[in-house]
Amino acid sequence: MTIRFKGPAGPATLSVTEVGPNKVEYTVKSGSGRSQGGASGPGQGCITVLRSNGGGNSCSGLGDAARPSPQPDAVVIQATTGEDGTAILRIVSE
Structure with a gap:
């Protein structure tokens, strides 16, 4: 699954590359930058700030x-594993 959004440096994409019980992995591309994150195990997670x-x-x-707080001139992405084994993805901007 790929989500397109407006990042601080222009168009950006968030691609969820793997989802499973207690697991989520993703790649974020913004401008010429790229970041990867992943969480495995109950209650684990990653936060990416663009x-x-x-x-x-x-x-x-x-x-x-809880949902990450908005930050000035930034987009915050949070990917966590929920207590019931699901993946939770949040994108927050100001």
């Missing part, structure tokens, strides 16, 4: 993490 001058990725145990 900005016009680049971005960053962080993966760890997120538990029942």
